[in-house]
Amino acid sequence: MKDRLDQLIINAKPQAPSPAATLAALRARPETAVVGAAAWILRAAALFVLAAGVGALAALLPGSGVGIPAASNDDSIAGLNDRAGVLEELARLERQVASVEAAHRAQLDALIDAAVREALAQKQLRERERWQERHIAYVRRRYARQMDEKLAQLQADGIDEEKYDRAREILEQHGLQAVDLIRSTYNRAERRDGFATLARETEERLQRLTGAEQWRDLLGAEPESWAPTTDFEDWTDLDSHMHWMRQTSRG
Amino acid sequence: MAADQPGNTRDDSVVSDARNGLPGAFEVLFGRYHAAVYRQILLWVNGDHAAAEDVAQEAWWRIARGVKRFEGRSGFYAWACRIARNESRRWLERNARKPRLLPPPGATDDAEQRDRDYSSELVHMALKRLPEKFATPLMLELWEDMSLIEIAEALGVPEGTVKSRLHRGREKFREIWEAMHREMGL
Numbered sequence: 001m002k003d004r005l006d007q008l009i010i011n012a013k014p015q016a017p018s019p020a021a022t023l024a025a026l027r028a029r030p031e032t033a034v035v036g037a038a039a040w041i042l043r044a045a046a047l048f049v050l051a052a053g054v055g056a057l058a059a060l061l062p063g064s065g066v067g068i069p070a071a072s073n074d075d076s077i078a079g080l081n082d083r084a085g086v087l088e089e090l091a092r093l094e095r096q097v098a099s100v101e102a103a104h105r106a107q108l109d110a111l112i113d114a115a116v117r118e119a120l121a122q123k124q125l126r127e128r129e130r131w132q133e134r135h136i137a138y139v140r141r142r143y144a145r146q147m148d149e150k151l152a153q154l155q156a157d158g159i160d161e162e163k164y165d166r167a168r169e170i171l172e173q174h175g176l177q178a179v180d181l182i183r184s185t186y187n188r189a190e191r192r193d194g195f196a197t198l199a200r201e202t203e204e205r206l207q208r209l210t211g212a213e214q215w216r217d218l219l220g221a222e223p224e225s226w227a228p229t230t231d232f233e234d235w236t237d238l239d240s241h242m243h244w245m246r247q248t249s250r251g
Numbered sequence: 252m253a254a255d256q257p258g259n260t261r262d263d264s265v266v267s268d269a270r271n272g273l274p275g276a277f278e279v280l281f282g283r284y285h286a287a288v289y290r291q292i293l294l295w296v297n298g299d300h301a302a303a304e305d306v307a308q309e310a311w312w313r314i315a316r317g318v319k320r321f322e323g324r325s326g327f328y329a330w331a332c333r334i335a336r337n338e339s340r341r342w343l344e345r346n347a348r349k350p351r352l353l354p355p356p357g358a359t360d361d362a363e364q365r366d367r368d369y370s371s372e373l374v375h376m377a378l379k380r381l382p383e384k385f386a387t388p389l390m391l392e393l394w395e396d397m398s399l400i401e402i403a404e405a406l407g408v409p410e411g412t413v414k415s416r417l418h419r420g421r422e423k424f425r426e427i428w429e430a431m432h433r434e435m436g437l
Contacts, residue, residue, distance in 0.1 A: 005425055006393060011367070012374035013394045014293050016286035017304055023281060025308050026315065109320070 136179050143178065147171045159210060166209055174202040262327045262404055269318045277315055284328050284405070285311070287395045288335050291387070294375050295339035306342050310335040326407030332387070377427045385420030388413050 147168075154167055181194050262283075268276035288310065293303040314331050321330055378386045391397045391405060399417075403410040 005421065005428065008370070008428075009374055009378070009389065009393045009424070012371035014290050014298075014300075014371070014375075016289040017300075019282055019285040022285060022304070022308055022311060023278065026312055 132183065136182055139178060139182065140175070143175045147175065154210065163209055167206060170202060170205050170209065174198065263323070266318070266321065266323065266327050270321065272319075277318060280318075280327060281311065284331055287328065287391060287405075288331055290390065290394055291332055292335050292339050294379055295336060296342055298372060298375060302342055302346065306335065306338045310338040313338065324407070326403075326405045328391075328405035329387075329407055373431065377424060377431055380427045380431075381420060381423055385416050385423055388416045389420045389424065392417060 150171065151164070151168055154164060159167070177198050178195070181198060184194070262280070265276050265279050265283075269280055285307075289303060289307045292306050292310065293300065296302040296306060310331070313334050317334065321327070325333075378390065381389070387406065388402050391402045397405065399410050399413050402413045406413070
């Protein structure tokens, strides 16, 4: 018996197109034809090499010429041995061609794999840098606004000038350290708990400076965490991207 | 389950045949997983069927070319899905479209059909919000009608893992579903 949510998911099952259509389209792809043609060209080249090798060998071997009759039984046996030798040489050449083909294919595959890996790594690096800068720009904008609001409230609460300057200094340091932490988090040097530690330390410093009561009244809420919301496991997490697109577009 | 449904014979032997270029082996794998891969792609490309067909074709072409290098460290379906996911990402990068909540105006005059489409899109959104390790087994079970053993084989993980992921997947889906309804005031 399926429960209500199971049934909901089942009802949302999308239709899939006929596999035959996709398979036919796959078979009709021009790239497939090119791969096939390349294989045939390679095979033809191999046959040409084989034929040339056999021809050269045959020319070198006595008694292998067409139309020259065997003079005696000994000659016939020698001729058979020669032909067996030719066949052996043919098999050896075939093995050689196959091994050259395999080595070439493996080398090509390795080169393509390396190129693809490198391109992906570069792309991921660019992506990561792009999101890091965007994240930092967002934090700077919001943090500057929040800092101004907090300082204005401290001023309104009648904090003296010296304490005001010191509080500004602490808050500015917090902002700079948060940006550094974001960079470290993107580079995997720091985990996300660094943000909580920083927030706690800043809060303690401000409490000592302004008096716990005043600061609690001023904040009234938990400080905002500037950490990325996910660990960006492979730097390509679509949900994370979408989250930051939404966050940063709010400015 | 019909003979052409996923997991009737062991993937390993068919994959091995496909790697060795045995005629028809790749077609067996294609027949087994085509629909599941397509539905997965459809979620990634935000429900755009035309895009999903293009992406599926490209993905299967790459799967066909790469099957010789498939080392079997994961299940064949999980590997095929990784390729399909990369293709979907490429498509999304080329076509930076936003998720569409409602069908375009005038898509259908049938109110019931519109409600069904809307509800399906919400389910797809919720499935997209689920971590993949939970969403994939759920979709394989409920959409592809696969058993625990078949899902375990397709993903290359133990049956116990599938069981716990299905359980946690259902819990998380429920949480996401309820949160979505709260967000939308439904």
